[in-house]
Amino acid sequence: MSTPKLYAGVKLRETRTRLGLTQKAFAEKLGVSLPYLNQMENNHRPVSAGVVLALAQEFGFDVTELSTGDAERVVSDMREALADPVFGANTPPLADLRLAASNAPALARAFLDLHRAYRQTHERLASLDEALGREDAALRPSPWEEVRDFFHYCDNYIDAVDRAAEHFACPDGSPRDPMRAAAEALSKHGIELSFSDNAWLRNYDEAGKTLTLSTNAPSSTQRFQALHQVALLTHDDLLEATLDLARFQSDDARAVAKIGLANYFAGAALLPYRAFLAAAHETRHDLEQLADRFGASIEQVAHRLSTLQRPGAKGIPFFFVRVDQAGTITKRHSATRLQFARFGGACPLWNVYAAFETPGRFLRQLAETPDGVRYLSLAREVSKPSGSFKAPVRRYAIGLGCEVRHAGALVYADGLDLSGRFEPIGISCRICERPDCHQRSVPPLERPLRIDPDRRGQLPYEIGP
Template identity: 55%
Template sequence: MPPRKVFAGARLRALRVQHRLTQGELAARLDISPSYVNQIESNQRPLTASVMLALADNFDLDLSSLATDASDRLVVDLREALADPVFGEAVPNLQELKSVASNAPDMARAVLALYEAYRKTNEKLAGMDAALSRDPQSGVTTAYEEVRDFFHYADNYIDPLDRAAEALAAELGEFGPDRLRRLIDYCAEMHNIRVVLSASVERDRLVVFDRANRDLWVNAHLEPASQFFQIGSVLCGLEQATLLDALLDGANFKAPEARAIARMGLANYFAGALHMPYGAFLKAADAYRFDIEELARVFGASLEQVAHRLSTMQRPREKGVPFFFARVDAAGTITKRHSATALQFARFGGACPLWNVHRAFEAHGRIIRQLAETPDGKQYLCLAWSYEKRVGGYRGVVRRYAYALGCEISHAGRLVYADDLDMAKAGFDPIGISCRICERRNCPQRAVPPLAASISVPADRRSVVPYEIG
């Protein structure tokens, strides 16, 4: 197969603007003609190996970031939105969507924001969402969705925050059962904060910080991994306030609550990176062949924390296996989603019922595997398990979740979970993003017809699905 041509016009233009260079000045740095720069920026010419090396030398770029098609997730999101009948029959084809996502990513995001506003306004008018109907901001992207997209388009990796957490982890020293105590001592020595593990904290409270008296009350019913995480999150707000402000200023959130939600999300990111610092975690992941139970043991973390951390390993020049990670509640709602793979999760509808994460509640306590294939032909190794989070005794708060972790089949050989699987002979389950955009014609689990396809209802034959597609 011939090598794939790399068109990176939007990224080159953004890089030039970031460094305040004209096309002529950039051409001089790369030792090419200004007209060549213009052709690359307009995606009339691909990047050559020599130009990519020149970019790496002049701007300290990771070459893999240039070769990676970061517009894939934008294409998936656009395709899902444009499947709505409101757009009529004039739906752009896949090649046109890729062109827009590559050449005009800001325009693509504007279309998504506009569709999101339309969808929410429609829901309000139809009385389908009582909460939104009470919200004066309904009809625009909610604060949570803005924050979700902030992490989504950053590949769930925040480099300066990750490195700051790694530096603090080095100060705390080696991993072991006394690491929580060392973190508590650090709070006392560096910030004059008294950390109290107290069973008297309200059961639905994880942590309470009394700033005036410098007391940090942590729920003693939490597992040690969660206690470490909560303390680390508070520490981030104290030690990384300037960095957090800079990251939040650059995000340009529109919803007034989004900044506060994102600050909490970034603090949680820091806590996870402190618990499992990048270099040590990546080394251990390779050594244990991504066995999440072994990694949980080594770092004193939960399976959820380990899986979430695996989905963030996208540091330039030190990337791990690109994973997707999701958390699903018993109603099938995806409550947490991150993906460094081509697989993206539904933004406007429910998840595919053929995905093994929905079976995890039935196999409580076991990690189950699935070989799956999406309509675009990409194949994945998917892991799923379920867990109950209980805070307190018999009458304590209980939350039940199923978790999904997976990677493309090309990386499966690095995972212990693929050792006994014969990829050449194995059958791959057909899964999709959501029924509304899935093109499969013969799916017995289909909930609704695909919005972009016509259907017919035959009079003389019946199947499990009462209509035929196409």
């Protein structure tokens, strides 16, 4: 099998510019002619093995940086962006996208930034739900919203924290027992791990050097809470550096985000990336098998599946959501084109709300959003035991889904007619343009209404074009 040719003109130019060398001086150090270097920098010729060797010997250059990984990721991101219905059916061929990513990466990234800004603007429509009817509504986001946006626009994947958690969980390449690993890490800091029948899931006594976990919590929660404290105590510098890069507008937002990052570390250590991704493929994303294998809860597994967005090793893009019995969304993450309303509940036609009626069972739904994208959606009621007769049980429903083109990789697609009927769902009534939905609660924000006092259909108004 022949070795593929390596075109890395952009990387060569960036390296030469960073070193402050002219083309002539750079060519001399690499042992090539000036015209040959010019052709390589413009991708008219591939980078030769001799040039790769000279880069390593002369400049200590990491030759893996010449790989096409960055370009391929940009191509993948552009393909995903161009799948947006706003571009219609005239998608550029793959060869054109690769040329743009290789020869004009700044232009390609500018296009991606523009599309991301468009998506953000579209999502901002949903934020009006919270402001409507409130005289004191402010444009500045609350700390909670600011942190939620931070994770959302990172695709709910924080690379440095994820890799640190994976290294902690798998120092030798294989996952070790999470609780034992947490206890050892705490012990190195002189902290004793204990258990008690108390109201706190986790209580760290800094003065007494003791971390106490509740015996009433499930074992999966105990592991998670222990790993959360490990993140705060042993990886504080990493968490603080990540927060510095985020540049939150308030101290409250930064404090909330630090808890979120520690939670992220805990989830990534409990379900380390490569081991979990391999197990997900092996089990065809069977949540119950994955939960049993890693000693995690169904909710933890579903949440983790929505974070598998590591460059070069991405999992299936999932959305994940958790709702309470009042219909309020309490967690939302999406690596898909489906974006949830920022405030309030989701579409009542979605199966996540029906999950409360069938506790302990997975519900499957084939759904289609107004933009024509089709999804396979799972929903399940989850209860969080209190450990005491007098303490209330917390009940939620979780939803997990992906575009139907990935359905073959999910055990939950078995037996479903993927060519059959798809339930029409939306995001939020205020930004859903379906004119004939029988479950609509309020009119769409940007559509005119026709009101006829002499006629009444399913709604007391008709939605205009």
